[in-house]
Amino acid sequence: MTEKVIYQGAEAKICISKYMGFDVIQKRRLKKSYRLKEIDEKLISCRTREEAKLIIEARQYGVPVPIIYDVDLKDGIITMEYLKGKRVKDILNDLKEPERKELCIKIGKSIARFHNNDIIHGDITTSNMILVGDKVHFIDFGLGEKNNEIETKGVDLHVLMEAIDSAHSKYSNCFKYVIEGYKKELKDDANKVIKKIEDVVKRGRYR
Amino acid sequence: MICLGIEGTAHSVGVGVVKEDNTKCKVMSNLIKTYMPEQGGIHPREAANHHALHIADLIKESVKEAKIDFSDIDLVSFSRGPGLGPCLRTAATAARALSLSLEKPIMGVNHCIAHLEIGPGTLDGCDDPVLLYTSGANTQVIAFAEGRYRVFGETLDIGIGNCLDKFGRSVGLEFPAGPKIEKLAIKGKKYLELPYSIKGMDIAFSGLLTAAEQYYKKGEKLEDICYSIQETTFAALTEVTERAMAHTEKDQVLLGGGVAANSRLRDMVNTMAKERNASFFVPSKDLCVDNGAMIAWLGVIMYNSGIRMEIKDSVIDQRFRTDMVDVIWRD
Numbered sequence: 001m002t003e004k005v006i007y008q009g010a011e012a013k014i015c016i017s018k019y020m021g022f023d024v025i026q027k028r029r030l031k032k033s034y035r036l037k038e039i040d041e042k043l044i045s046c047r048t049r050e051e052a053k054l055i056i057e058a059r060q061y062g063v064p065v066p067i068i069y070d071v072d073l074k075d076g077i078i079t080m081e082y083l084k085g086k087r088v089k090d091i092l093n094d095l096k097e098p099e100r101k102e103l104c105i106k107i108g109k110s111i112a113r114f115h116n117n118d119i120i121h122g123d124i125t126t127s128n129m130i131l132v133g134d135k136v137h138f139i140d141f142g143l144g145e146k147n148n149e150i151e152t153k154g155v156d157l158h159v160l161m162e163a164i165d166s167a168h169s170k171y172s173n174c175f176k177y178v179i180e181g182y183k184k185e186l187k188d189d190a191n192k193v194i195k196k197i198e199d200v201v202k203r204g205r206y207r
Numbered sequence: 208m209i210c211l212g213i214e215g216t217a218h219s220v221g222v223g224v225v226k227e228d229n230t231k232c233k234v235m236s237n238l239i240k241t242y243m244p245e246q247g248g249i250h251p252r253e254a255a256n257h258h259a260l261h262i263a264d265l266i267k268e269s270v271k272e273a274k275i276d277f278s279d280i281d282l283v284s285f286s287r288g289p290g291l292g293p294c295l296r297t298a299a300t301a302a303r304a305l306s307l308s309l310e311k312p313i314m315g316v317n318h319c320i321a322h323l324e325i326g327p328g329t330l331d332g333c334d335d336p337v338l339l340y341t342s343g344a345n346t347q348v349i350a351f352a353e354g355r356y357r358v359f360g361e362t363l364d365i366g367i368g369n370c371l372d373k374f375g376r377s378v379g380l381e382f383p384a385g386p387k388i389e390k391l392a393i394k395g396k397k398y399l400e401l402p403y404s405i406k407g408m409d410i411a412f413s414g415l416l417t418a419a420e421q422y423y424k425k426g427e428k429l430e431d432i433c434y435s436i437q438e439t440t441f442a443a444l445t446e447v448t449e450r451a452m453a454h455t456e457k458d459q460v461l462l463g464g465g466v467a468a469n470s471r472l473r474d475m476v477n478t479m480a481k482e483r484n485a486s487f488f489v490p491s492k493d494l495c496v497d498n499g500a501m502i503a504w505l506g507v508i509m510y511n512s513g514i515r516m517e518i519k520d521s522v523i524d525q526r527f528r529t530d531m532v533d534v535i536w537r538d
Contacts, residue, residue: 010446010453034478035442038398122407143407159407 011142019069019079029076044076047142052078054119054141061117063110064137085132092126092168104174107136108181116187118148120156125163154196161197209275210282212503215298216290216318217344218242218249220258222265223500224273227507232328235273237493237500238265244382255293262301269499280311284506287315288527295523303518314506315521319529320356322463323349324508325494325501333488337457339448339476342464343368346410348451349529351537356529359451360408367440368466370412374436377420378429388433389469395434399427403439408447415439437471445475449483458485467495512536
């Protein structure tokens with residue numbers, strides 16, 4: 001089987017591979033020899049299962065995510081759709097203001113859609129969003145979880161706020177537009193979540 | 208330049224003298240006295256009293272051991288924080304008194320950053336590391352990015368040392384429990400499952416602490432529990448350190464803090480570094496724990512970069528965050 005590694009992070013590598021004749025992405029979690037085999041195997045299979053579950057569930061609620069084709073719990077491999085698009089991180093700064101606003105509102109709506117169903121992404125950054133056509137796909141639910149607490153939703157959005165501050169610092173109003181979209185779609189009172197984001201900022205150690 | 212540094216953030220009071228030698232740090236003396244509570248944890252006032260009792264003698268002895276005269280000192284440095292208020296104030300007061308009587312400048316420094324800078328200061332090949340700083344109160348992964356030392360991951364509840372000490376106390380091991388847990392862990396064979404709690408780049412230990420105490424109450428062997436605590440917490444620490452290295456694209460890792468003395472933690476981080484083709488560094492033990500030499504060295508670096516401090520501004524800061532300091536000496 002041919003495979004090409006397109007990204008290697010600390011936890012997994014992302015490969016382009018073939019599955020039943022067509023191009024797919026495989027996320028392969030890496031074994032770590034520094035930790036006990038019992039811990040390593042359990043972490044890899046749990047994290048693979050949790051991630052696949054979250055992606056499948058998010059799709060059911062209308063959030064654009066890659067289609068999952070296969071999950072291998074033993075070796076920690078998720079085989080999924082190859083999204084041929086552009087990372088939002090790479091294009092956001094080059095958009096015209098009205099388009100950027102529209103895109104951010106769309107992102108906010110999607111986040112609200114999975115938050116409505118207690119799905120926490122865990123690493124919402126513009127590197128984890130792929131624009132294909134006019135749809136923003138969310139990838140990498142590796143740090144995600146199911147959680148209904150407003151606190152956790154606030155933390156989830158706080159990650160995006162920090163990501164926008166660092167990668168798109170000239171366009172910090174982006175986060176405001178994300179929140180605008182988020183408010184429109186969230187069933188719960190979005191102001192409670194927004195209040196939490198402010199709390200999270202204040203809460204860092206020694207602040 | 209010769210600098211005398213005073214450390215007193217928690218249970219240790221330390222005085223060190225360092226000399227700048229061609230941009231490297233030469234430690235001329237480094238004396239530490241540690242407050243040992245008769246029972247329980249650190250009482251801030253008792254610790255501060257302990258520091259006040261010993262600090263004058265430590266200053267004299269450290270100057271004597273460095274084989275210098277008081278008049279040879281060019282700078283007095285002290286840890287401004289983070290730490291316990293009464294302890295910080297004692298060290299800062301001593302620093303001010305010394306600075307005024309010698310008529311030499313004073314410099315208040317960040318304790319966590321001192322733990323990082325002593326690595327590049329004393330170790331060859333270590334110039335821009337990711338620091339895994341593990342001590343009683345502090346558990347942080349720190350690296351330089353965009354003008355500051357950023358905290359890429361940290362504990363959300365208690366420090367790893369604190370976790371080990373608390374477990375130790377609940378099973379009758381004396382403070383500090385870390386070294387005793389390390390010895391027991393070597394004899395442990397059975398892995399008991401414990402919560403492995405990582406949230407993004409951050410880490411939490413309190414759930415694991417409770418679970419470990421439950422195992423003890425249920426009659427599991429202490430050796431096995433100690434083994435499982437070490438394997439679980441250190442694996443999680445190594446994992447967040449690796450994530451920070453991948454994120455910042457740095458290929459050096461440095462250990463600091465008292466828990467860095469643990470061989471199993473060293474092994475794990477070293478293995479991780481090897482797998483990433485990264486270099487692994489750990490300062491000598493007396494420079495890993497809270498000590499005056501690292502405070503003196505950071506004072507030297509800051510002074511050389513043009514930073515100055517007036518006596519009236521030499522106030523302590525119990526909540527002095529790592530990322531509050533403008534790091535103008537790096538680019």
